Amino acid sequence: MTITVIAITRNGVSLGERVAHALRARKHRVRLLIPARFRGKEGEPLDGPLARVLEREFRSSRGLVLIMALGIVVRLLAPLLRNKRVDPAVVVMDEGGKFAISTLSGHLGGANELARQLAADLGVIPVITTATDVQDLPAVDTMAREFSLVLEPFAAVRQVNAALVNGERVVLCSEVPLPVQHSPGLEVIPWDQLDDCRPAGWLVLITNRLMSLPHDQILFLRPKNLVAGIGCRRGVAPELIRGAxxxxxxxxxxSPLSLRALATVDLRAQEPGLLTVAGEMDLPLLSFTREQIDLVFRENPGIFQHSHFVREKIGVGGVCEPVTMLAAPGARLILPKTRWPGVTVALAEESSGWWERDRGL
Structure with missing residues (x-):
């Protein structure tokens, strides 16, 4: 996680240096911002009024550790708040180093976990007030963050967590193997029992499949485990790529929510239509050389569709199928090469491990 630590007093700076060291030891990327007059060997100077610096760091960091009064933080951050999907984790610490208060985005942003890490490393007291944590219950948005899952519909998250807190039945069923266990209020059932499950309360499904079920209280957790391989002609319009x-x-x-990346050959890495669609979908566009693609063909004989026409044009027998394997080694092809006007698409799916790549961001 990219974390900005801000301290504004002499004692706070001393604590901030300890915080930054502890977080870096946990492989976080850390910036320490402090008043220029208190600078020692560590830290960068606060380059403007605190309100302006906080606004900038709030929009650019995944986490903030603010060593100052909680009231100051509340007043300065209040105008910046958007929603829990995008707001960063915020932990407030007193300059005496007694408490680490999870202040904002406790579950999805990771502030609760960040407060616990600081408590373990620095001996401070974590202050966590989310109801599921207070009752030692699972929270679906914490699960989503841990395993890189997208919540759909997002509005149902609060209702599912409220059901857990209030002792109502919540059933979870996962198509992919995740280490999720039974816990108070959460009943975990195998995927092959889903057709027979008719819970009276909420049903939480971890799957990338588009499904229609006879149940009116469903929360989907979409794993980010799909890669779309794209081959295209030069100059193809974004709407044709998007439609394909x-x-x-x-x-x-x-589900489109399960896409984690688009992939193509390096010859198309700067194709305007591809770049436009990747930007609209907020997905990375990964590119691979023809040498890499050719090696995949040789190592997997008979697996991918081969086109002599494509080989004559760019030097390899195909693009969309092999680049999915390069983008997600170990994935399986769930949709072979399909042709659309000016575009070819293939889909590959990972069964595990996709969340590991997202940790530490």
Whole structure:
């Protein structure tokens, strides 16, 4: 996680140096911002009024550790708040180093976990007030953060967590193997028992499949475990690429929320249409050399569709299928090469481990 630590007093700076050291030891990327007059060997100077610096860091960091009065933090951050999906984790510490208060984005942003880490490393008292944590219950947004899952519909998160807190039945069923166990209020059932499950309360499903079920209280947790391989002609319009990806997902009955990346050959890495669609979908566009693609063909004989026409044009027998394997080694092809006007698309799916790549960001 990218974390900014800000201290504004002499004692706070001393604590801030300890905080920064502890967080770096946990592999976080840390910036320490302190008043210029208190600078020692550590830290960068606060380059403006505190309100302006906080606004900038709030929008650019995944986490903030603010060593100052909680009231100051509340007043300065209040105008910046958007929603728990995008707001960073905020932990407030007193300059005496007694408490680490999870202040904002406790579950999805990771502030609760950050407060616990500071408590373990520095001997401070973590202050965590989210109801599920107080009752030692699972929270679906914490699960989503831990395993890189997208919540759908997001509005249901509060209702599911409230059901857990209030002792109502919540049933969870995962198509992918995740280390999720039974706990008070949360009943975990195998995927092959889903058809027979008719819970009276909430049903939480971890799957990338588009499904229609006879149940009116469903929260989907979408794993980010799909890669779309793209081959295209030069100059192809963004709407054709977008339509091909949408069509491929519909053919495979998979949710677009589960896409983690687009992939293509290096010859198309700067194709405006591809870059536009990747930006609109907020996905990385990964590119691979023809040498890498050719090696995948040789190591997997008979697996991928081969086109002599494509080989004559760019030097390899195909793009969309092999680049999915390069982007997600160990994934399986769930939709082979499909043709659309000016575009080819293939989809690959990972069964585990996708969340490991997101940790530490």
């Amino acid at each position: 990806i949408t069509g491929a997902l519909q053919m495979a009955r998979r």
